[in-house]
Amino acid sequence: xxxxxxxxxxxxxxxxxxxxxxxxxxxxxxxxxxxxxxxxxxxxxxxxxxxxxxxxxxxxxxxxxxxxxxxxxxxxxxxxxxxxxxxxxxxxxxxxxxxxxxxxxxxxxxxxxxxxxxxxxxxxxxxxxxxxxxxxxxxxxxxxxxxxxxxxxxxxxxxxxxxxxxxxxxxxxxxxxxxxxxxxxxxxxxxxxxxxxxxx
Amino acid sequence: xxxxxxxxxxxxxxxxxxxxxxxxxxxxxxxxxxxxxxxxxxxxxxxxxxxxxxxxxxxxxxxxxxxxxxxxxxxxxxxxxxxxxxxxxxxxxxxxxxxxxxxxxxxxxxxxxxxxxxxxxxxxxxxxxxxxxxxxxxxxxxxxxxxxxxxxxxxxxxxxxxxxxxxxxxxxxxxxxxxxxxxxxxxxxxxxxxxxxxxx
DNA sequence: ATATAACGAAACGGTCCGTTTCGTTCAAGG
DNA sequence: CCTTGAACGAAACGGACCGTTTCGTTATAT
Numbered sequence: 001x002x003x004x005x006x007x008x009x010x011x012x013x014x015x016x017x018x019x020x021x022x023x024x025x026x027x028x029x030x031x032x033x034x035x036x037x038x039x040x041x042x043x044x045x046x047x048x049x050x051x052x053x054x055x056x057x058x059x060x061x062x063x064x065x066x067x068x069x070x071x072x073x074x075x076x077x078x079x080x081x082x083x084x085x086x087x088x089x090x091x092x093x094x095x096x097x098x099x100x101x102x103x104x105x106x107x108x109x110x111x112x113x114x115x116x117x118x119x120x121x122x123x124x125x126x127x128x129x130x131x132x133x134x135x136x137x138x139x140x141x142x143x144x145x146x147x148x149x150x151x152x153x154x155x156x157x158x159x160x161x162x163x164x165x166x167x168x169x170x171x172x173x174x175x176x177x178x179x180x181x182x183x184x185x186x187x188x189x190x191x192x193x194x195x196x197x198x199x200x
Numbered sequence: 201x202x203x204x205x206x207x208x209x210x211x212x213x214x215x216x217x218x219x220x221x222x223x224x225x226x227x228x229x230x231x232x233x234x235x236x237x238x239x240x241x242x243x244x245x246x247x248x249x250x251x252x253x254x255x256x257x258x259x260x261x262x263x264x265x266x267x268x269x270x271x272x273x274x275x276x277x278x279x280x281x282x283x284x285x286x287x288x289x290x291x292x293x294x295x296x297x298x299x300x301x302x303x304x305x306x307x308x309x310x311x312x313x314x315x316x317x318x319x320x321x322x323x324x325x326x327x328x329x330x331x332x333x334x335x336x337x338x339x340x341x342x343x344x345x346x347x348x349x350x351x352x353x354x355x356x357x358x359x360x361x362x363x364x365x366x367x368x369x370x371x372x373x374x375x376x377x378x379x380x381x382x383x384x385x386x387x388x389x390x391x392x393x394x395x396x397x398x399x400x
Numbered sequence: 401a402t403a404t405a406a407c408g409a410a411a412c413g414g415t416c417c418g419t420t421t422c423g424t425t426c427a428a429g430g
Numbered sequence: 431c432c433t434t435g436a437a438c439g440a441a442a443c444g445g446a447c448c449g450t451t452t453c454g455t456t457a458t459a460t
Contacts, residue, residue, distance in 0.1 A: 013407035015457035022407075040321045045447055054408040059449070088397065113320050116375060120317035121240040130376055144397070153397045158388070165392055168368040175316060175375075176330055188358070192365055196396030197288065197344070197353045213438035215426035222438075245416055254439040259418070 011052060018061070025051040026058055031072045035107045039114040042069070066118050066125035073115050076108045081140040088147040089194045092166055095140065096186060099170055104179055113174055137163040166193050211252060218261070225251040226258055231272045235307045239314040242269070266318050266325035273315050276308050281340040288347040289394045292366055295340065296386060299370055304379055313374060337363040366393050 011021055029051035034042050044065065048055045062068035079098035085091050103109030119126040141159030148155060153162075169189055173179050181189075211221055229251035234242050244265065248255045262268040279298035285291050303309030319326040341359030348355060353362075369389055373379050381389075 010408070013405080013456045013458095015407095015459080016403090016405035017458065019407065038321060043447060044449085048408095052408080054410090055448095056409095056450080057407060060406080117317045117320035120313050120375065121238060126377055130378070133376060147397075151399055154395075154399045156388070157392070157397050161388070162392065162397060164372065165369050165389065168372040169365050171375075172364065172368040172371050175320065175371075176333060177326055178330075188356070188361070189365065192357070192362065192396075193393075194396050194398060195354075196392075196394050196398075197347075197357050197362060198394060198396075199351055199354045210439070213425045213436080215428085215438095216434090216436035217427065219438065243416060244418085248439095252439080254441090255417095256419080256440095257438060260437080 022051070022053055022057055023061065026053050026061075026068075027072055027075060029053075030068055031075070031107060031111065034069075034072060034114055035110050038110070039117055042114065044068075064122065064124060066122040066128070069111075069115055069118055070125065070128050073111050076102075076106065076111060078102065078108075081136055082142040084143070084146065088143065088152050089190060091143045091147070092193065093187060093190045095143070096166065096170055096190065097183070099167070100179060100181060100186070103170075103174060109174060109179060116171075116175065133164075134160075140167075166190075169193075222251070222253055222257055223261070226253050226262075226268075227272055227275060229253075230268055231275070231307060231311070234269075234272065234314055235310050238310065239317055242314065244268075264322065264324060266322040266328070269311075269315055269318055270325065270328050273311050276302075276306065276311060278302065278308075281336055282342040284343070284346065288343065288352050289390060291343045291347070292393065293387060293390045295343070296366065296370055296390065297383070299367070300379060300381060300386070303370075303374060309374060309379065316371075316375065333364075334360075340367075366390075369393075 011019070011025065013019065026047060030042070030047045033046055033050060042065070044055060044058055047053075047068070048058055058068070062071065079095075079102045081095065083091050083094040083098070085094060103112065115125065115129060119129045137160040140163045144153060144157055144159035144162050147153040148157065148159075170179075170181075173181065211219070211225065213219065226247060230242070230247045233246055233250060242265070244255060244258055247253075247268070248258055258268070262271065279295075279302045281295065283291050283294040283298070285294060303312065315325065315329060319329045337360040340363045344353060344357055344359035344362050347353040348357065348359075370379075370381075373381065
């Protein structure tokens with residue numbers, strides 16, 4: 001819960017400039033609706049009602065549903081994408097575990113699911129998501145660059161591609177409502193990824 | 201393209217029983233709309249218009265949007281989920297390559313994307329998708345059972361989990377509009393999965 | 401002091417929702 | 431053979447949300 005109504009009375013213009021109170025109220029209302037009712041309940045009308053804001057105010061600053069959604073998403077503060085524990089296997093475990101915790105405990109999971117779903121309909125959301133993911137892969141790829149420098153991972157490993165591979169499993173779990181992964185299960189998954197499937 | 205209008209004139213009741221012509225027309229119209237306009241264009245109204253069907257006829261047989269969507273999806277005929285080439289690496293390559301071709305060349309990709317997106321909103325769709333996936337993992341897990349019998353993959357590998365892992369990468373690519381994977385790239389991905397990321 | 405822009409509220413025409421009402425066509429059962 | 435009942439397409443319903451416009455108010459920027 002991020003709260004519902006900060007000013008009890010009517011909020012109004014503060015002159016010829018954007019009202020940060022309105023902005024906050026709208027983003028908070030949007031997040032609350034998304035978490036409580038999912039993407040199905042997420043409409044501009046509903047956000048406007050809950051935030052006690054006018055629809056034109058929302059449309060002025062967020063021209064589409066997707067931009068508002070992405071703004072809610074970006075307000076979430078994220079986990080460490082490139083932990084440095086000294087070994088690649090624990091790095092990956094830590095990364096995925098942090099991601100799962102972020103999705104499970106906060107509102108991150110519900111919001112991110114919605115962004116992905118929106119991207120299946122709205123090309124702008126799709127593009128924004130792609131750009132965001134590319135950036136994450138670039139940053140997170142650091143754990144593989146370090147591991148390659150240590151001689152720990154094979155030289156044919158492409159850091160960005162490896163990042164994409166190791167995160168795709170938890171993506172799928174997020175989208176199929178099966179985020180209840182125990183640390184033991186996660187360790188097994190990481191083992192699959194690091195050591196491969198071959199017999200020793 | 202599955203065509204648009206089979207009977208040029210008005211289609212009517214054939215008595216106190218379901219009219220298969222109407223059923224076909226509705227499913228074809230639904231698929232066409234989905235492929236042409238995506239999930240955003242997919243409404244019961246639009247399907248009824250295009251199929252020259254009454255809305256009550258659709259609601260009678262498909263109580264929700266999700267059930268119609270899933271029916272369209274299930275009409276797609278699918279690829280071999282458990283190829284048997286003799287080695288696990290080529291088995292996996294063949295499996296993923298078939299999946300990519302199915303998604304890229306036919307309508308399978310567009311339809312499946314929509315099903316996943318719908319599952320983020322509709323709990324019924326989510327449940328149906330989960331059941332379908334569990335079944336696919338069970339069937340596809342056969343390639344790992346065979347490989348374990350050959351002593352080719354490690355004995356700690358869980359077939360169903362391994363299936364989930366190897367398919368999650370292409371899932372993510374489907375959902376982020378990046379299915380343009382060359383055979384070389386795919387081979388590299390499979391290499392990641394089979395041999396792991398470690399240095400030899 | 402005036403021009404300008406953001407604000408919330410209310411209302412607009414339009415689309416889709418899910419349902420009901422109608423006249424029809426025809427299989428099933430007495 | 432003839433009545434009953436169910437499925438059919440069409441049309442219309444109230445309701446929700448869309449994206450936009452119109453309004454009176456507020457206060458910054460010039």
